[in-house]
């Protein structure tokens with residue numbers, strides 16, 4: 001099933017992300033506008049529920065790559081917890097700050113986060129890791145773990161036929177690169193092969209139309225089984 005070449009480079013450029021969020025401001029890109037709309041009206045609520053469920057009891061959350069903060073707003077309303085987000089793209093950071101007034105939104109890099117060790121109960125990211133190369137992924141995953149006390153929760157694109165079709169149409173038919181085009185796809189098997197020995201819980205998500213899956217890990221397990229490359 002997983003014969004897609006995983007070494008394919010990913011476009012994770014500031015320009016790509018800036019244009020993705022320009023669409024949220026209604027400036028361009030019907031596909032991106034549809035994604036932002038779907039996030040706003042449906043997925044953000046579902047994802048907030050999943051994080052609260054999968055992360056376990058928590059009084060503080062950190063979202064890495066928070067974007068325009070649609071999910072963290074719901075999570076804060078749902079749990080009343082202290083919620084913090086970190087984001088690298090200035091346009092997304094501005095959107096997030098304006099949107100998530102009850103949360104702390106920080107402009108910064110997931111590779112080297114300005115937070116002390118173990119400063120949040122749960123550290124999570126939604127649609128982040130799949131945009132990076134293996135050495136960067138190891139660094140980002142270890143930074144999630146370094147800042148977490150109880151759990152690290154990742155939402156990732158699953159290796160399903162319809163997800164492959166969407167990416168193929170976008171990349172091969174429309175010549176698109178970056179988000180919704182050259183992501184790495186995940187399954188429980190792929191995660192086992194990628195991080196041998198790392199204990200994790202894998203969960204598909206059909207209410208998310210099979211467009212998202214979840215991996216839950218303990219911070220100490222990540223630091224033991226995911227070495228820097």
Ligand SMILES: C[S@@+](CC[C@H](N)C(=O)[O-])C[C@H]1O[C@@H](n2cnc3c(N)ncnc32)[C@H](O)[C@@H]1O
Pocket residue numbers: 012017039064065066067068069070071086087088089092108109110111125126127128179
């Ligand atoms: C697919 S978006 C997801 C945004 C948000 N989590 C959501 O669910 O809508 C990935 C986000 O990661 C941000 N990002 C990419 N590289 C980053 C880095 N090195 N540090 C922090 N954020 C980064 C991008 O700007 C983008 O906002």
